[in-house]
Amino acid sequence: xxxxxxxxxxxxxxxxxxxLRSIVGAEHVKTDDGAVAAFSRDATPLFAARPDVVVLPxxxxxxxxxxxxxxxxxxxxxxxGAGSNLAAGTLAQDGGIVLVLTRLDRILEVDADELxxxxxxxxTTTELAAAAAAHGLLYLPxxxxxxxxxxxxxxxxxxxxxxxxxxxxxxxxVLGLEAVLPTxxxxxxxxxxxxxxxxxxxxxxxxxSEGTLAxxxxxxVALVPAPADSRTGVAYFPSLADAGRAVARVIADGVVxxxxxxxxNKCVNAVExxxxxxxxxxAGALLLFGDDGDPDTVGRNLExxxxxxxxxxxxxxxxxxxxxxxxxxxxxxxxxxPALARLAPVTVLEDVGVPxxxxxxxxxxxxxxxxxxxxxxxxxxxxGDGNLxxxxxxxxxxxxxxxxxxxxxxxxxxxxxxxxxxxxxEHGVGAAKLPWLADRLGADQLALLxxxxxxxxxxxxxxxxxxxx
Amino acid sequence: xxxxxxxxxxxxxxxxxxxLRSIVGAEHVKTDDGAVAAFSRDATPLFAARPDVVVLPxxxxxxxxxxxxxxxxxxxxxxxGAGSNLAAGTLAQDGGIVLVLTRLDRILEVDADELxxxxxxxxTTTELAAAAAAHGLLYLPxxxxxxxxxxxxxxxxxxxxxxxxxxxxxxxxVLGLEAVLPTxxxxxxxxxxxxxxxxxxxxxxxxxSEGTLAxxxxxxVALVPAPADSRTGVAYFPSLADAGRAVARVIADGVVxxxxxxxxNKCVNAVExxxxxxxxxxAGALLLFGDDGDPDTVGRNLExxxxxxxxxxxxxxxxxxxxxxxxxxxxxxxxxxPALARLAPVTVLEDVGVPxxxxxxxxxxxxxxxxxxxxxxxxxxxxGDGNLxxxxxxxxxxxxxxxxxxxxxxxxxxxxxxxxxxxxxEHGVGAAKLPWLADRLGADQLALLxxxxxxxxxxxxxxxxxxxx
Numbered sequence: 020x021x022x023x024x025x026x027x028x029x030x031x032x033x034x035x036x037x038x039l040r041s042i043v044g045a046e047h048v049k050t051d052d053g054a055v056a057a058f059s060r061d062a063t064p065l066f067a068a069r070p071d072v073v074v075l076p077x078x079x080x081x082x083x084x085x086x087x088x089x090x091x092x093x094x095x096x097x098x099x100g101a102g103s104n105l106a107a108g109t110l111a112q113d114g115g116i117v118l119v120l121t122r123l124d125r126i127l128e129v130d131a132d133e134l135x136x137x138x139x140x141x142x143t144t145t146e147l148a149a150a151a152a153a154h155g156l157l158y159l160p161x162x163x164x165x166x167x168x169x170x171x172x173x174x175x176x177x178x179x180x181x182x183x184x185x186x187x188x189x190x191x192x193v194l195g196l197e198a199v200l201p202t203x204x205x206x207x208x209x210x211x212x213x214x215x216x217x218x219x220x221x222x223x224x225x226x227x228s229e230g231t232l233a234x235x236x237x238x239x240v241a242l243v244p245a246p247a248d249s250r251t252g253v254a255y256f257p258s259l260a261d262a263g264r265a266v267a268r269v270i271a272d273g274v275v276x277x278x279x280x281x282x283x284n285k286c287v288n289a290v291e292x293x294x295x296x297x298x299x300x301x302a303g304a305l306l307l308f309g310d311d312g313d314p315d316t317v318g319r320n321l322e323x324x325x326x327x328x329x330x331x332x333x334x335x336x337x338x339x340x341x342x343x344x345x346x347x348x349x350x351x352x353x354x355x356x357p358a359l360a361r362l363a364p365v366t367v368l369e370d371v372g373v374p375x376x377x378x379x380x381x382x383x384x385x386x387x388x389x390x391x392x393x394x395x396x397x398x399x400x401x402x403g404d405g406n407l408x409x410x411x412x413x414x415x416x417x418x419x420x421x422x423x424x425x426x427x428x429x430x431x432x433x434x435x436x437x438x439x440x441x442x443x444x445e446h447g448v449g450a451a452k453l454p455w456l457a458d459r460l461g462a463d464q465l466a467l468l469x470x471x472x473x474x475x476x477x478x479x480x481x482x483x484x485x486x487x488x
Numbered sequence: 489x490x491x492x493x494x495x496x497x498x499x500x501x502x503x504x505x506x507x508l509r510s511i512v513g514a515e516h517v518k519t520d521d522g523a524v525a526a527f528s529r530d531a532t533p534l535f536a537a538r539p540d541v542v543v544l545p546x547x548x549x550x551x552x553x554x555x556x557x558x559x560x561x562x563x564x565x566x567x568x569g570a571g572s573n574l575a576a577g578t579l580a581q582d583g584g585i586v587l588v589l590t591r592l593d594r595i596l597e598v599d600a601d602e603l604x605x606x607x608x609x610x611x612t613t614t615e616l617a618a619a620a621a622a623h624g625l626l627y628l629p630x631x632x633x634x635x636x637x638x639x640x641x642x643x644x645x646x647x648x649x650x651x652x653x654x655x656x657x658x659x660x661x662v663l664g665l666e667a668v669l670p671t672x673x674x675x676x677x678x679x680x681x682x683x684x685x686x687x688x689x690x691x692x693x694x695x696x697s698e699g700t701l702a703x704x705x706x707x708x709v710a711l712v713p714a715p716a717d718s719r720t721g722v723a724y725f726p727s728l729a730d731a732g733r734a735v736a737r738v739i740a741d742g743v744v745x746x747x748x749x750x751x752x753n754k755c756v757n758a759v760e761x762x763x764x765x766x767x768x769x770x771a772g773a774l775l776l777f778g779d780d781g782d783p784d785t786v787g788r789n790l791e792x793x794x795x796x797x798x799x800x801x802x803x804x805x806x807x808x809x810x811x812x813x814x815x816x817x818x819x820x821x822x823x824x825x826p827a828l829a830r831l832a833p834v835t836v837l838e839d840v841g842v843p844x845x846x847x848x849x850x851x852x853x854x855x856x857x858x859x860x861x862x863x864x865x866x867x868x869x870x871x872g873d874g875n876l877x878x879x880x881x882x883x884x885x886x887x888x889x890x891x892x893x894x895x896x897x898x899x900x901x902x903x904x905x906x907x908x909x910x911x912x913x914e915h916g917v918g919a920a921k922l923p924w925l926a927d928r929l930g931a932d933q934l935a936l937l938x939x940x941x942x943x944x945x946x947x948x949x950x951x952x953x954x955x956x957x
Contacts, residue, residue: 132736132845134744155742179683188683190692191660204932212841213653213873214913216646216696217921217928218955219937220659223692227685244742267601273624273713275603316782372681376601404682444683452686459686463673467943468688474939486687 028113029092031071039074039116042084047122049073058099058117062164063107063451064365065421070097070111075119079197079205079236082118086234087203089116090478096201097482098230100141100169105368106449108176108229112484120171123236126150135194135211137239140171144178147240156242159186162445163356171235177227179445181352184403185277188445190226197237198225201476211239224471229447231482232475248317251278251309251345252338254328255302259283262304263379265331266402269308270375272327274320276403278309280352283382285397286359290351293358298351299335306333306402307352309345355399356410362395363412367424371431373440375405384434385409392423392430406444407435432458448486456486497582498561500540508543508585511553516591518542527568527586531633532576532920533834534890539566539580544588548666548674548705551587555703556672558585559947565670566951567699569610569638574837575918577645577698581953589640592705595619604663604680606708609640613647616709625711628655631914632825640704646696648914650821653872654746657914659695666706667694670945680708693940698916700951701944717786720747720778720814721807723797724771728752731773732848734800735871738777739844741796743789745872747778749821752851754866755828759820762827767820768804775802775871776821778814824868825879831864832881836893840900842909844874853903854878861892861899875913876904901927917955925955 029035039048049055050072059069076082089096095115102109111117123139126146130136131154138147144165148158161180162168168178174196179188195209198221209215209222225233256262262281269276282290282305291298298305306328310320325336339345360366373381382398389396389411400407409431413424432442432455442448442455457465472487473479479488498504508517518524519541528538545551558565564584571578580586592608595615599605600623607616613634617627630649631637637647643665648657664678667690678684678691694702725731731750738745751759751774760767767774775797779789794805808814829835842850851867858865858880869876878900880893901911901924911917911924926934941956942948948957 132739133843134739177685177689183682187660190689191656200932200936204936206930206933206936208933210910211843211908212875212910212913214648214657214841214870214875215910216912216914216916217910218917218925218933219701219940220646220692220696221933221936223659223689227689232688243744244739247742270601270603270713273716275712313782313785313788315784319782372683374602374680401683406681406683439680441679441681441684441686443685444681445685447685448687456687461675463669464675464677464687464690467669467673467675467690470943471688471940474936474943 027093028115029094031094031115035092035094036072038088039072039085043074043076043081047075047077058119061102061104061107061109063105063449064367066107066110066451068110068112069114070117071114073117073119075122077122079199082199082234082236083203083205085116085118086199086201089480090202093478094480095483096480098234100172101143101167103164103168103172104176104449105370105446106443107451108447108449108485110450112450118234121169129154131156133211134242135239136242137237138170140169140236140238142170144168144170144173151242152245155245157245158192158240158242160189160192170238174226174235174238175228175230176445176447179406181278181280181401183401183406184279185275190223192241193222193226193238194241195239196222196225196235198233198235200233201478201481229449229482229485231472231485231487246311248314249309249311249342249345250317250321250339251307251348252321252325252336253348254306254308254333254336255299256304256306256333258303259379259382261332262306263376265306265328265333267376268327268331269324272323274323276308276324277311278307279401279403280307281305281402282351282355282399283397286355286399289358289362289397290354293361294350294354296351302334305351307348352399359397359410359412363414365413365415367411367413367428369409369428369431370406370443370446371409371435371440372406372444373435373438377438378402378405378407381407381434381438385431388427388430388434392427394420394423394427396427405440450484453485496562497584498563500563500584504561504563505541507557508541508554512543512545512550516544516546527588530571530573530576530578532574532918533836535576535579535920537579537581538583539586540583542586542588544591546591548668551668551703551705552672552674554585554587555668555670558949559671562947563949564952565949567703569641570612570636572633572637572641573645573918574839574915575912576920577916577918577954579919581919587703590638598623600625602680603711604708605711606706607639609705609707610638613637613639613642620711621714624714626714627709627711629658629661639707643695643704643707644697644699645914645916648875650747650749650870652870652875653748654744659692661710662691662695662707663710664708665691665694665704667702667704669702670947670950698918698951698954700941700954700956715780717783718778718780718811718814719786719790719808720776720817721790721794721805722817723775723777723802723805724768725773725775725802727772728848728851730801731775732845734775734797734802736845737796737800738793741792743792745777745793746780747776748870748872749776750774750871751820751824751868752866755824755868758827758831758866759823762830763819763823765820771803774820776817821868828866828879828881832883834882834884836880836882836897838878838897838900839875839912839915840878840904840909841875841913842904842907846907847871847874847876850876850903850907854900857896857899857903861896863889863892863896865896874909919953922954
């Protein structure tokens with residue numbers, strides 16, 4: 020898709036490249052085929068687009084200069100961290116500059132007294148978590164891509180993870196941002212305070228804006244003391260509907276689990292083929308449940324959750340007795356994607372949300388849609404917050420399979436919206452889901468988003484073809 | 489202060505009043521002196537402004553019609569809930585319409601399975617909390633004005649309360665909004681999901697925007713299971729610096745208290761004069777600490793916090809053994825404002841924030857500033873999140889006292905900013921603090937806020953003279 024701005028983009032000619040070299044240093048401007056090809060894709064299958072140039076700034080001031088130049092010349096700029104985006108959110112559909120922020124990789128501060136960290140945008144989620152852990156602290160958001168994803172990318176997508184119901188998502192832990200406007204001004208939003216209502220909440224507006232409004236260069240995040248204990252259990256059910264009733268019983272019993280993940284039968288079997296963990300292949304659904312905190316409370320909550328599962332017809336329940344056993348159980352969830360990816364050349368990992376009580380109904384609809392189009396779709400996801408990852412495994416050599424997969428995805432989005440849900444829980448809209456955004460938000464809100472985009476980015480240079488374009 | 493739009497406002501003539509009557513019903517349009525006078529003030533001392541007309545719509549459709557008319561005629565509209573605002577955020581400085589939303593007072597839904605409630609904007613915070621409690625659930629934000637404040641007002645200010653450090657503020661619990669744009673379109677932001685990243689985060693952008701961007705008509709909030717136990721302790725210290733070190737030790741010990749409140753010596757004595765609770769009048773500082781959750785964990789955390797206080801030189805520590813005793817201890821904090829209000833005809837309750845480790849230093853600066861200007865200022869506040877409420881008690885018959893109080897406030901804001909803090913933690917900017925907003929955010933960010941405001945409100949009718957104007 021081309022944005023409305025696509026007519027009249029400025030050319031990335033030799034003069035522009037020379038200017039970019041003078042800003043960031045010649046070795047940080049890449050125009051060779053290999054570099055351009057490497058930044059023509061992110062982690063989204065079926066999408067690719069070539070930038071004209073790849074630029075790796077080394078400071079906020081350099082980011083500002085690149086953006087000022089780009090606004091003057093009307094050159095598209097696509098900010099990018101690790102490129103682990105799953106919604107074609109970091110692709111340069113209109114060409115121009117891919118602005119790679121991985122050189123901004125310093126952990127500036129971990130303050131155990133203030134319970135916060137300040138990091139540059141290109142620090143990885145795992146590096147931030149490790150720096151916090153060295154002070155006995157925990158950074159709560161834990162997106163699946165955390166070993167490679169950058170904190171800036173987490174902010175751009177408002178990344179989620181396994182702890183959504185109990186602890187929320189990235190937006191709940193971002194206290195302040197340094198960001199560069201497309202016109203080159205550097206702003207600081209929020210700060211180091213838990214309570215600060217001076218001005219509109221630009222911290223949260225930028226969080227989840229997918230690099231379309233400003234380029235985030237520095238992030239201040241809240242940390243918490245690491246919980247003393249964290250443990251997991253697993254339960255098998257004849258069907259997802261049974262698992263869904265168990266989830267409702269857990270909540271009704273007053274427990275808000277730190278972890279509550281499910282795999283459907285297809286995922287269970289794919290994981291067992293892949294990793295031979297000893298899972299029950301006959302189960303209609305596998306439910307992982309866990310909690311963290313004081314050891315006594317964790318133990319009691321695990322027992323209560325196990326009882327809730329048993330009362331709703333679980334055919335087997337196992338509780339991990341320690342952290343190592345918990346990690347082993349979680350492995351079933353963590354290896355779902357690689358296990359499914361083995362089944363066919365193309366794996367399309369989707370990301371929709373429905374109200375928690377409708378998860379089983381949604382998975383039933385996904386199965387019907389997949390069967391109707393003759394595509395294999397397995398589903399796993401976050402049972403606590405209703406965020407599902409239906410995953411199509413596709414052989415593109417099978418004539419028409421890619422088109423049928425696209426039809427499946429459109430039908431899945433329609434089903435999620437029909438059940439009161441959303442087209443993306445945590446991956447973002449990107450270019451991949453922009454065609455459906457009006458179905459989710461309505462034309463009036465979509466028009467408002469474009470006006471907000473223009474308030475930040477009058478020339479429309481930042482990540483065109485995404486939200487706000 | 490008059491906004492830039494103040495030239496050229498449309499007149500609220502007989503024709504406009506007639507149109508308003510036809511929209512909301514004649515009995516819900518007030519032009520008599522008594523009504524206009526009643527809505528010429530909110531809870532902010534020293535500020536007043538008369539609207540031309542008071543309008544009480546009964547539905548979202550009526551709100552939309554009033555706003556469409558107002559945009560067409562360029563008539564200012566000031567949305568208002570209970571009027572408990574403390575930053576002159578609901579005053580009609582440019583005249584026009586005060587839009588009172590208290591007729592939108594229905595609790596539409598409490599869903600214990602989904603852990604959420606849907607309420608109209610005019611429901612009070614306490615009504616929402618009670619509806620949640622009837623299902624064994626808790627609505628976590630607890631602003632001091634909760635018995636009268638509306639949920640819509642809480643959203644407009646991103647209201648805080650006593651639980652900021654452990655649980656966050658209003659923004660952390662708003663899942664979705666129905667809002668009417670100044671041009672009359674009705675949008676629905678967010679929804680019922682914990683994870684939803686479809687489009688910019690308008691839910692959080694509207695939260696804390698003080699009715700300057702849109703009129704919120706319906707709110708979906710997240711609830712949690714009510715904790716099994718909740719208890720409090722009190723500690724006395726020779727000085728606030730000692731109390732500050734105790735707070736740091738509590739955090740370093742890995743406890744994130746649900747409650748952590750302090751009173752300075754002046755507050756302790758005012759409260760003791762007022763309520764005779766048996767407080768230690770000689771204490772330099774009183775610290776209230778509490779936690780909620782499993783009874784075992786609560787008991788253990790209270791003991792740990794008591795030990796941290798003792799190690800930092802507390803002269804006395806008492807732990808409440810049950811909820812009733814806890815409530816009695818909290819009474820010292822709750823009656824601070826009424827106790828101080830007795831001391832003089834005018835009580836100016838301020839609201840600044842500093843990083844937690846700098847609270848004692850900030851209170852020292854406040855005392856110096858107050859002494860320099862010859863004004864009595866007592867300070868209490870939220871030691872967990874650094875949100876302080878320095879409170880000036882002023883006799884306006886004392887020549888120049890009001891002007892000196894204004895000088896005190898300006899100096900306090902400057903001191904908070906100097907210590908890395910903010911000019912408002914939870915009360916909002918309103919008209920009262922708008923002159924200092926540029927000091928907090930800088931000119932570039934302020935200009936950006938005005939462009940965002942224009943993206944929502946092209947005619948500039950919504951709450952002029954506040955943020956974005």
